[in-house]
Amino acid sequence: xxxxxxHSLRWRIGEKEALEQFRAEITGTSSSLQMLLVTASVTxxxxxxxDMRDHFDDAKRANKSFNSSQNAVLYDIRNRIGDxxxxxxxGNAVLGKVTDALRMDWLRQLGSELKGLVxxxxxxxxxxxxxxxxxxxxxxxxLERGLIEEPFILEDPIGxxxxxxxxxxxxxxxxxxxxxxxxxxxxxxxKIEHKKYGLQDRATGREIEQSxxxxxxxxxxxxxxxxxxxxxxxxxxxxxxxxxCPG
Numbered sequence: 001x002x003x004x005x006x007h008s009l010r011w012r013i014g015e016k017e018a019l020e021q022f023r024a025e026i027t028g029t030s031s032s033l034q035m036l037l038v039t040a041s042v043t044x045x046x047x048x049x050x051d052m053r054d055h056f057d058d059a060k061r062a063n064k065s066f067n068s069s070q071n072a073v074l075y076d077i078r079n080r081i082g083d084x085x086x087x088x089x090x091g092n093a094v095l096g097k098v099t100d101a102l103r104m105d106w107l108r109q110l111g112s113e114l115k116g117l118v119x120x121x122x123x124x125x126x127x128x129x130x131x132x133x134x135x136x137x138x139x140x141x142x143l144e145r146g147l148i149e150e151p152f153i154l155e156d157p158i159g160x161x162x163x164x165x166x167x168x169x170x171x172x173x174x175x176x177x178x179x180x181x182x183x184x185x186x187x188x189x190x191k192i193e194h195k196k197y198g199l200q201d202r203a204t205g206r207e208i209e210q211s212x213x214x215x216x217x218x219x220x221x222x223x224x225x226x227x228x229x230x231x232x233x234x235x236x237x238x239x240x241x242x243x244x245c246p247g
Contacts, residue, residue, distance in 0.1 A: 077132055081125050088118050150220035157188060157197075157228050164218075171214050188228055196229040 095111050151163035162182070169175050176195065183189045191197055199208040202223040209217075218224065 074132060078129070081129050084125055085122065088122060092118060152218045152220060152222040152224055154224050154226060155202075156182070156226045158186070166218065166220065172210060175214070191228045198227050198229055200225045200227070 092115065095114060149166055151165040153161060154164050155161050156179075160182075164175070164178075169178060176192070179192050179197075180189070183192045195210070199210075200206065201208060202225050208224065
């Protein structure tokens with residue numbers, strides 16, 4: 001049998017020990033890297049949570065400030081309505097004293113008319129007050145307001161003015177459908193159905209071509225005038241007159 005030299009056996013044992021030591025070092029390094037990765041992940045999550053809390057607190061503070069300003073405006077309106085009502089009451093008292101002193105029929109009649117006007121004024125003030133309250137309830141918060149885009153204003157050929165909200169009317173087809181509904185049972189419906197109308201920017205006088213894409217045709221807050229087109233009808237009438245023989 002072959003005999004393994006002594007120095008060769010010692011070299012193999014040393015190699016095995018070095019390999020085991022190398023593996024232990026790799027295992028330790030891997031564990032350290034894993035700990036660093038876990039620590040970094042926890043730190044990042046903590047920072048993100050802190051940023052989210054800060055943004056949320058800022059939004060709450062801004063919304064609270066906006067609500068406070070709204071309440072201040074409403075309080076001022078209430079005070080003005082109260083002053084108006086007190087002035088009306090004082091006027092009624094003076095009018096009653098004058099009527100009682102003079103005892104004249106025409107003055108009583110005038111007093112009744114004035115009293116009716118005062119009553120209507122009070123009713124109008126009360127209606128205005130309730131309308132302001134309803135508007136305050138319907139107003140969007142500061143966070144929602146950025147999502148709401150201002151409409152463009154359309155004045156049609158018969159003088160009606162209406163806002164067109166770009167969030168809901170999103171194409172020319174939808175715009176035509178809205179116009180057909182607005183002109184139902186009115187003169188000009190045939191023109192609308194055949195799209196024989198033009199649109200013009202009031203500020204610049206620029207024609208708004210329907211060949212443009214809907215997204216680029218209008219701007220928020222823009223005032224647009226609408227006119228019906230009769231050129232084709234005039235041309236047809238002219239052609240008919242030219243072909244008619246005299247006598």
